[in-house]
Amino acid sequence: MPAPLSFSGRVVVVTGAGGGLGREYALAFGERGASVVVNDLGGDIKGGGKSSAAADKVVEEIKAKGGKAVANYDSVEDGEKLIQTALDAFGRIGTIFMILRDRSFARTSDLDWDLIHRVHLRGSFLVTRAAWNHMKNQKFGRIIMTSSAAGIYGNFGQANYSAAKLGLLGLANTLAIEGRKYNIHCNTIAPTAGSRLTQTVMPPDLLESLKAEYVAPLVLWLCHEECQESGGLFEVGAGWIGKLRWERTVGSIVRHKDQSMSPEEVRDKWDQICDFNNATKPATINESLQTLVEVLSAVDTGDAIRANPTSALSPADSGINPTLAVGAVLPEMTFTYTPMRSILYALGVGMSTKEPDHLKFLYEGHEDFSCLPTFGVIPAQASMMEGGLSTVPGLNFDPTRLLHGEQYLELYKPLPTSGTLTSKASIADVLDKGSGAVILLDVHTYSKQELVCYNQFSVFIVGSGGFGGKRSSDKAVPTVPPPNRAPDAVMVDKTSRDQAALYRLSGDWNPLHIDPSFAAMGGFKTPILHGLCSFGFAARHVLKHYADNDVSKFKSIKVRFVKPVLPGESIQTEMWKEGNRIHLVCKVKESGAVVLSGAYIDLHAAPDASVSTAPAESGGLQSDLVFAEIGRRIKDLGAELVKKVNAVFGWEITKGGKTAAQWTIDLKTGNGALHKGPYSGKSDVTFTVSDEDFMEVVMGKLNPQKAFFAGKLKVRGNIMLSQKLEVILKDYAKL
Numbered sequence: 001m002p003a004p005l006s007f008s009g010r011v012v013v014v015t016g017a018g019g020g021l022g023r024e025y026a027l028a029f030g031e032r033g034a035s036v037v038v039n040d041l042g043g044d045i046k047g048g049g050k051s052s053a054a055a056d057k058v059v060e061e062i063k064a065k066g067g068k069a070v071a072n073y074d075s076v077e078d079g080e081k082l083i084q085t086a087l088d089a090f091g092r093i094g095t096i097f098m099i100l101r102d103r104s105f106a107r108t109s110d111l112d113w114d115l116i117h118r119v120h121l122r123g124s125f126l127v128t129r130a131a132w133n134h135m136k137n138q139k140f141g142r143i144i145m146t147s148s149a150a151g152i153y154g155n156f157g158q159a160n161y162s163a164a165k166l167g168l169l170g171l172a173n174t175l176a177i178e179g180r181k182y183n184i185h186c187n188t189i190a191p192t193a194g195s196r197l198t199q200t201v202m203p204p205d206l207l208e209s210l211k212a213e214y215v216a217p218l219v220l221w222l223c224h225e226e227c228q229e230s231g232g233l234f235e236v237g238a239g240w241i242g243k244l245r246w247e248r249t250v251g252s253i254v255r256h257k258d259q260s261m262s263p264e265e266v267r268d269k270w271d272q273i274c275d276f277n278n279a280t281k282p283a284t285i286n287e288s289l290q291t292l293v294e295v296l297s298a299v300d301t302g303d304a305i306r307a308n309p310t311s312a313l314s315p316a317d318s319g320i321n322p323t324l325a326v327g328a329v330l331p332e333m334t335f336t337y338t339p340m341r342s343i344l345y346a347l348g349v350g351m352s353t354k355e356p357d358h359l360k361f362l363y364e365g366h367e368d369f370s371c372l373p374t375f376g377v378i379p380a381q382a383s384m385m386e387g388g389l390s391t392v393p394g395l396n397f398d399p400t401r402l403l404h405g406e407q408y409l410e411l412y413k414p415l416p417t418s419g420t421l422t423s424k425a426s427i428a429d430v431l432d433k434g435s436g437a438v439i440l441l442d443v444h445t446y447s448k449q450e451l452v453c454y455n456q457f458s459v460f461i462v463g464s465g466g467f468g469g470k471r472s473s474d475k476a477v478p479t480v481p482p483p484n485r486a487p488d489a490v491m492v493d494k495t496s497r498d499q500a501a502l503y504r505l506s507g508d509w510n511p512l513h514i515d516p517s518f519a520a521m522g523g524f525k526t527p528i529l530h531g532l533c534s535f536g537f538a539a540r541h542v543l544k545h546y547a548d549n550d551v552s553k554f555k556s557i558k559v560r561f562v563k564p565v566l567p568g569e570s571i572q573t574e575m576w577k578e579g580n581r582i583h584l585v586c587k588v589k590e591s592g593a594v595v596l597s598g599a600y601i602d603l604h605a606a607p608d609a610s611v612s613t614a615p616a617e618s619g620g621l622q623s624d625l626v627f628a629e630i631g632r633r634i635k636d637l638g639a640e641l642v643k644k645v646n647a648v649f650g651w652e653i654t655k656g657g658k659t660a661a662q663w664t665i666d667l668k669t670g671n672g673a674l675h676k677g678p679y680s681g682k683s684d685v686t687f688t689v690s691d692e693d694f695m696e697v698v699m700g701k702l703n704p705q706k707a708f709f710a711g712k713l714k715v716r717g718n719i720m721l722s723q724k725l726e727v728i729l730k731d732y733a734k735l
Contacts, residue, residue, distance in 0.1 A: 036069040038055045121168060135179070142186075150162045254273075331388055332423065336419070336421075342361070407531075409558075412451050419447060451673075495569060495571060527567070580602055621660055648669075652688040685717035
C-alpha cells in the first residue's frame with residue numbers, strides 16, 4: 001500500500017490562517033508534518049482592529065497535535081516581514097513556494113511592478129471607462145486589448161509584465177459580457193511584431209518577417225461592424241492568426257458521500273485528473289460551474305463523473321450537423337396516466353380549491369371534470385428529457401447545456417383526463433445562433449390513431465454554435481409582440497413557496513428547481529420555478545378570463561421564456577384581445593421583470609351564423625372525403641411534402657352560397673398536418689370554392705385556371721403557390 005503523504009521538513013506560510021479556509025490549510029499542513037507560519041492580522045469583519053488571538057489559537061491547535069507552528073500578525077503588504085518570520089523560526093522557506101526563490105522575480109522592484117500595471121492595466125481601464133458610456137448610448141463599440149504571449153504563457157524575468165497582460169485578458173472577457181446587450185464587442189490580441197523594443201535583440205531578417213502590418217488586418221476586421229466576434233483571444237504575427245481557448249480535463253471525483261477527502265486519493269487519481277483525452281472547452285463561467293452540478297449529483301449517487309467529449313464544445317467542433325439531424329425521428333414515447341396526474345398538474349400550476357371554478361380541474365367526481373389544456377406538454381416532454389435528442393445523429397452535445405427557449409402547443413381536441421398517449425418526435429430544423437445552436441423538436445401526440453396535440457420545443461444548446469448553419473427557419477412557430485396599447489385585462493396569482501416542488505412531480509425532475517446548492521451554482525439565490533409552470537399559469541389566466549374555463553375553446557399557445565420566477569413571487573399576466581387571439585406578457589409583479597414574452601393564445605371561434613352547421617343534402621360534404629385522404633397522405637409523406645411545398649393552404653368550402661367547412665393544409669410546420677378550421681396564423685394562400693366545384697377540380701373535370709377566371713375559385717394571398725397543390729392533389733382516382 002502506498003505510503004501516506006508527508007510534509008516533514010517543509011516550511012509552509014499560510015496567510016489569513018486565523019479562520020475559514022486559511023485555518024483549514026494550516027491545520028492540514030501541520031498534521032502532515034510541515035512547519036507552519038500562521039499569518040493573520042486578527043482584524044474584525046470590517047477590516048478594523050488588530051489582534052493576535054486568531055493566529056495564536058490556530059498555532060496552539062497545531063502544537064496540541066504534535067505539530068510545529070509560529071504566528072505572524074503582519075499585513076501581506078509587508079511581505080518581507082512575513083517571510084522573515086519563517087526564516088527566523090525555521091531557517092528556510094519550503095520549496096512549496098518556489099516563486100519566492102525566483103531571482104528575476106525577486107529583482108522586480110515595487111516601482112517596476114507599479115509602473116507596468118499603471119501603464120498596461122490601469123491605463124487600459126481608464127481609457128475604456130472614458131469611452132464606455134458613449135458606446136452604450138450609441139449602441140455600438142469595438143474594443144481591442146493588447147496582451148502578449150508572456151501574459152498567456154508566462155516568461156522568465158517578466159513577472160510584472162505577464163501579470164498585467166493577463167489582467168487585460170480578464171478585463172476584456174468581462175467587458176465582452178457586459179457590453180453584449182449594447183453591441184459593444186471586446187477582443188484581445190497577443191501580437192508578435194518587431195518594434196523599437198525588439199530591434200536591438202532580433203536579427204534584421206526576423207524583424208522583416210514580423211512587421212506590424214501583418215497584425216493590422218486582424219485588428220481592422222475585429223473592429224468592423226460586420227464582425228460579431230466578442231470575447232475572443234487571438235495570437236497573431238508573421239501573417240498567421242490563431243484563436244485560443246481554455247481547455248479542461250474531464251477530471252476525476254476524489255471524494256465519496258459522507259466520507260472525508262484525502263490527499264492520497266488525489267495522488268492516486270492524478271493521472272486521470274491530468275488526462276486531456278476527451279477534454280472540455282468551457283467558454284463561460286456558467287459552463288465551468290455546470291460541471292460541479294454534475295459532480296454533486298455523481299457524489300450523491302455514487303457514480304463516476306461522466307467523460308463527455310462534447311461538453312463545452314467550441315464552434316469548430318460543436319458536434320452539430322444539421323444535414324444528419326434534420327428530419328430524424330426519435331424513439332416513440334408512451335405516457336399512461338390517471339386522473340391523479342391531471343389533478344397534480346393543475347395543483348402544480350396554481351389551481352386551488354379556494355376558487356370554486358377550479359374544482360372541475362381538481363375533483364375527479366365533478367360533473368365537468370377536465371384536464372387543463374397545457375397538460376399537453378407533459379406527455380410530449382419525455383421526448384426531450386429522457387435522452388431522445390442524444391440518440392439523433394448530428395446532435396452531439398452536452399445535455400447539461402440545454403436551455404428551453406420557446407414553446408408552442410396546439411390541441412386538436414380536449415385532452416382526456418386519463419389514458420395512454422403516444423408521442424412521435426422529429427427534428428424539424430437546427431439553427432446556428434453563433435453562441436449556440438437552436439433545435440426545433442416537433443412532437444405529435446396521439447390517443448390510439450387520433451392526433452390529440454402538437455408541441456414544438458425550441459431548445460438552445462449553449463456553446464454549440466458556429467457550425468455554419470442558417471440562423472432562421474420558416475418551420476419555427478413565431479412569437480408575436482403584443483399590441484402597442486394598455487392591456488385589456490390583467491390577472492395576478494401569487495405562487496406558493498412550494499410551487500416548484502409541487503410542479504416537478506409532473507415529471508420535470510431537474511434539481512435546479514428543488515436543490516439550493518444546484519440553484520446557487522446556476523447563479524440563483526434559491527431554486528427557480530419551471531418555465532413551463534409559468535406557462536401553465538399564463539394559460540389558465542387566459543382560459544378563465546376569456547373562455548370561462550371552457551377547455552373546448554382552447555386552441556393553441558406560443559411563448560418565449562425570458563426570465564425565471566422564484567417560488568413565492570407573484571405572476572402577473574397582461575392580456576390583449578384581438579379577434580380570437582389573446583396576446584399576453586407575463587411579469588413578476590414584485591420586480592416588473594418579464595417572464596414570458598412574444599406570447600399568445602388562440603381560442604376557437606364562436607359558431608358563426610353564416611357558417612352552415614347542417615349536413616349537406618347527401619348527408620355530408622363530398623370534399624370531406626378528399627380532405628380525409630389528404631390527411632392520410634400528409635401522415636405518410638409529411639416530411640417529404642413539407643420539404644417540397646413549404647406553405648400553408650387555407651380552404652373555405654361553400655354550400656348553397658354559405659361557408660360550410662374550413663380546412664388548413666399545413667405543409668410548413670414540422671411534418672405537416674391537416675386541421676379542420678381556420679389557421680391560427682396567416683395562411684400563405686386561401687382558396688374559396690363550392691363543394692361541387694372543388695370535386696370537379698380534384699377529379700380533373702374542371703381546369704383550375706378556368707375556374708379562377710370564371711369566378712368559381714377565389715384566391716387570396718400568394719397565388720403562385722397554388723401550383724404546388726399538384727403534389728397533394730395528384731392521383732385523382734384515389735382521392
